[in-house]
Amino acid sequence: MKRSLLFSALIGAVAxxxxxxxxxxxxxxxxxxxDTPGDLFLLDRPLFKYGALAMGVGELLGDKMKxxxxxxxxxxxxxRVMSAGIAGAALAPHGREKTGAALAIATAVPLAYLTLAARKQAMASIxxxxxxxxxxxxxxxxxAALVSLATGPQHGSGAITRP
Structure with a gap:
């Protein structure tokens, strides 16, 4: 099955x-x-992997502050550019990481303005x-759903891999 860049675009929307x-x-x-379909360098290093988790939690907490x-x-x-680029590359088909990164960034930046407008409207209401x-x-x-759908068991983990 040929993999598309859809997951890269969608992770940009998340970003x-x-x-x-x-x-x-x-x-x-x-x-x-x-395993991610695209090569993943930074987030395989413990400092970056655990740092990304900490920053994700920190953002969820900090977002509620006035x-x-x-x-x-x-x-x-x-x-958003950095996170979408890294994630978009990781979720892109192998060999198309740069295109996946660019697509994720091109999705994330303009949508940030739309999601902000929606959030401000929601803030006014609730x-x-x-x-x-x-x-x-x-x-x-x-x-979580996107990444789950786009990734598969690591080779050598003893799990059955997808075609």
């Missing part, structure tokens, strides 16, 4: 709302002994914390 979730979900998959900056400020967009928790549930679930 638009939660910048660290793509890397955290891939780090979690690697800890669960799952002082949390908008996701479209420079550093927020930079974090408040910052409640809207953030709902967004967290949706985005983390989507990220």
């Amino acid at each position: 638009s709302a939660r910048s660290m979730t793509p890397m955290a979900t891939i780090a979690t998959a690697r800890l669960a002994h799952r 002082t949390a900056p908008d996701r479209t400020v420079f550093l927020g967009l930079l974090a 408040g910052q914390t409640r809207s953030g928790l709902i967004e967290d549930a949706l985005i983390v679930s989507a990220g």
Whole structure:
């Protein structure tokens, strides 16, 4: 079966709302002994793997603070570019990592403005914390589902591998 770049684009959409979730979900998959279709360098190193998990949790907590900056400020967009690029490359078919990274970034940045507008609307209706928790549930679930569907058991793990 030929693999497409769909997962790269979709993980970019996840990054638009939660910048660290793509890397955290891939780090979690690697800890669960799952292989990514594309080559993955940074998140196989323990410092980066556990750092991605910590940053993912930290973002979920920090997002509920009144002082949390908008996701479209420079550093927020930079974090999205980096996370979407790494995750988009990892979920791309082998040999198409650069295209997967570019597609994920091209999805994440413009959608960050749309997801921010939706979040602001939700905040006006139900408040910052409640809207953030709902967004967290949706985005983390989507990220986990995407990465689960896009990855398979690591070779040599004793598990049956996919074709």
